[in-house]
Amino acid sequence: MKLKFKILALNVAALFIMLIILGPIIIQISDNYNLSNTLNYLKSQGEYSTIYIEQYILSKVGNIFEVPNIMDSDSPYLCSYLNKNIKCRVQIFYGNRLLGDSEDIIDNNRNIRPEVSETFKGNKAYYITKNKTRTLYFATPVNIDGRYNYSLALIYDLSDADKMKRNNMNMFIITGMLAAFFSVVFSNFISNKIISPIKTLTETANLFSKGDLHPKVEVNSTDEVGELGQTFNTMADSLRSMIHELKDEKEKQKNFFDNFTHEIRTPLTTILGYSELMWKTDSIEVKDKSLFHITSEGKRMLKMVERLLELSRLKRYDFEINKSETNLKTLLEEVCDSIHYKLGRYNISLDLILQDLYALVDPDLFKQVIINILDNSIKYSKTSKIDIVLKENNGIELVIKDYGIGIDPEILENIFEPYFKGDKSRNSSIEGWGLGLSIVKEIIDKHEAQIELISHIDEGTQVIIRL
Ligand SMILES: Nc1ncnc2c1ncn2[C@@H]1O[C@H](COP(=O)(O)OP(=O)(O)OP(=O)(O)O)[C@@H](O)[C@H]1O
Numbered sequence: 001m002k003l004k005f006k007i008l009a010l011n012v013a014a015l016f017i018m019l020i021i022l023g024p025i026i027i028q029i030s031d032n033y034n035l036s037n038t039l040n041y042l043k044s045q046g047e048y049s050t051i052y053i054e055q056y057i058l059s060k061v062g063n064i065f066e067v068p069n070i071m072d073s074d075s076p077y078l079c080s081y082l083n084k085n086i087k088c089r090v091q092i093f094y095g096n097r098l099l100g101d102s103e104d105i106i107d108n109n110r111n112i113r114p115e116v117s118e119t120f121k122g123n124k125a126y127y128i129t130k131n132k133t134r135t136l137y138f139a140t141p142v143n144i145d146g147r148y149n150y151s152l153a154l155i156y157d158l159s160d161a162d163k164m165k166r167n168n169m170n171m172f173i174i175t176g177m178l179a180a181f182f183s184v185v186f187s188n189f190i191s192n193k194i195i196s197p198i199k200t201l202t203e204t205a206n207l208f209s210k211g212d213l214h215p216k217v218e219v220n221s222t223d224e225v226g227e228l229g230q231t232f233n234t235m236a237d238s239l240r241s242m243i244h245e246l247k248d249e250k251e252k253q254k255n256f257f258d259n260f261t262h263e264i265r266t267p268l269t270t271i272l273g274y275s276e277l278m279w280k281t282d283s284i285e286v287k288d289k290s291l292f293h294i295t296s297e298g299k300r301m302l303k304m305v306e307r308l309l310e311l312s313r314l315k316r317y318d319f320e321i322n323k324s325e326t327n328l329k330t331l332l333e334e335v336c337d338s339i340h341y342k343l344g345r346y347n348i349s350l351d352l353i354l355q356d357l358y359a360l361v362d363p364d365l366f367k368q369v370i371i372n373i374l375d376n377s378i379k380y381s382k383t384s385k386i387d388i389v390l391k392e393n394n395g396i397e398l399v400i401k402d403y404g405i406g407i408d409p410e411i412l413e414n415i416f417e418p419y420f421k422g423d424k425s426r427n428s429s430i431e432g433w434g435l436g437l438s439i440v441k442e443i444i445d446k447h448e449a450q451i452e453l454i455s456h457i458d459e460g461t462q463v464i465i466r467l
C-alpha cells in the first residue's frame with residue numbers, strides 16, 4: 001500500500017473510531033441530563049401538589065371522616081387544576097381505583113401500576129417506558145391527616161427529550177460525514193506535502209544510481225523529511241568530491257608515469273647513440289668519451305628509476321625536488337657533451353657563452369629541462385646552429401636559441417599544455433608525445449623560476465629561463 005493511502009486510511013479510521021465511541025457516550029450523557037432534570041422537576045412539583053391537595057381537602061371537610069367522600073368528588077377538579085400548573089397529565093389513585101384524571105382517556109387496565117403501588121408503601125417511584133416515544137411515570141404518596149393514603153401520579157410525555165436525542169444523533173452523523181470529508185481532503189494535502197519531497201529524493205537517488213551525480217534535492221522544510229534531504233545533499237557532495245579526488249588522483253598517476261616514460265627515453269637514446277659510435281670508431285679517445293657518457297647516463301637512468309619506485313611506494317605521484325647549490329656552467333657543459341653525438345648527426349653546431357654561475361636547483365631535473373629544450377631545437381627547427389648563453393641579468397638568465405623554422409604564433413600560447421603538439425605539416429617526419437615542454441614548465445614552476453618562449457617563423461626560437 002502506498003504511504004499516501006496509509007496516512008489517509010489511518011486518519012479516517014481514527015476519526016470513525018472516535019465518532020463510534022464518543023458519539024453514543026455524548027448522546028447518552030445529554031439524554032441522562034434531560035431525564036434527571038425532568039425527574040427533579042416532577043419531584044418538586046409532586047411535593048407542592050401533595051401539600052396543596054392535603055390543605056384543600058382539610059379546608060373542605062367538617063370532620064375528618066368526610067375525607068374519602070370529598071376526595072371521591074373533588075379529585076377530577078384537583079387533577080385538572082394541578083395539570084394547569086405542572087403541564088403534564090395528573091391522576092389521583094386510591095389503591096387501584098382511579099379517583100381523578102386530567103385527561104379523558106379511558107384506561108381499561110384495572111391493574112395497579114408499579115409506581116403507584118410503590119406509593120402505598122410510603123415511597124416515591126418512577127419508571128420510563130422503553131417505546132419509541134418514551135413516557136415518564138412518576139408517583140408520590142398523598143397522606144391526609146396521617147390516616148388516608150392516596151397516590152398522586154404525574155405522567156410526563158418525553159417526546160421533546162426523544163426529539164433532542166434524535167437531533168443529537170443526526171448532528172453526530174452529519175458532523176461525522178463532514179469530518180470524514182475534511183479529513184480525506186486534509187490528509188491528502190498533508191500526505192502530498194510529506195510525500196512530494198520523498199518522491200524528489202527517490203528521483204534524485206535514481207539519477208545517482210545511474211551515475212548522474214549533479215542533481216540536488218530542493219529542501220524547503222525543516223522537519224525530518226527536510227533533514228533527510230539535507231543529509232542526502234551532504235552525502236552527494238562528499239560522494240562528488242570523493243569521485244573528483246579519485247579522478248584527480250588517477251589523472252595525476254597517469255601524468256606521472258607518462259612523464260617518467262618520456263624522460264627515461266633521453267638517457268636511453270644517448271646510451272644507444274654512444275654504443276653505436278663505439279662500434280664504428282677505432283679512436284681510443286672517442287671510445288673513452290662514449291664509455292663515460294654511457295656510464296653517466298646509465299647512472300642518471302638508475303637514479304630516475306629509484307626515484308620512481310620510491311614515489312610510487314609513497315603513492316606520491318609528483319616530482320620531488322632536491323635542490324642543491326649547483327654550478328650551472330658545468331651542468332650545461334655536461335648536458336651539451338652528452339648530446340654531442342646527436343648534434344653531429346643533425347650537423348648542428350653549438351655556441352656556448354657561459355658565465356661561471358651557481359644557483360640553488362635540482363641538478364637532475366634541471367638537466368632534464370635543458371635536454372628537452374635542446375631536443376626540440378634539434379628535432380623540429382632544422383637549424384644549423386644553437387646558441388646557449390648563461391649570464392647575470394637581474395638574477396641568472398639562461399637563453400637557448402636556434403635559427404630554425406620557428407613556431408606558429410597561434411600555437412605558441414598552448415605550447416606548455418601536456419600532449420600539445422605543433423603543426424604536423426611543418427614537422428611531418430617527427431613523432432613526439434607533446435610532453436617535453438609541459439614537463440619543462442612543471443620543473444621551472446617547482447623552482448619558482450620563469451620561462452619565456454619567443455619565436456618567429458623562419459627566424460628561429462629562443463627559450464629564456466630566469467632564476
Ligand atoms: N624549437 C622549436 N622549433 C620549432 N617547433 C618547436 C620547437 N620547440 C617546440 N616546438 C613545437 O612545439 C611542440 C611541443 O613541444 P613539446 O616538447 O612539448 O612536445 P614534442 O617535442 O612534440 O614531444 P616530446 O617532447 O614529448 O617528445 C612540438 O611538437 C613542436 O611542434
Ligand SMILES: [Mg+2]
Pocket residue numbers: 372375376432435436437
Ligand atoms: Mg619535445
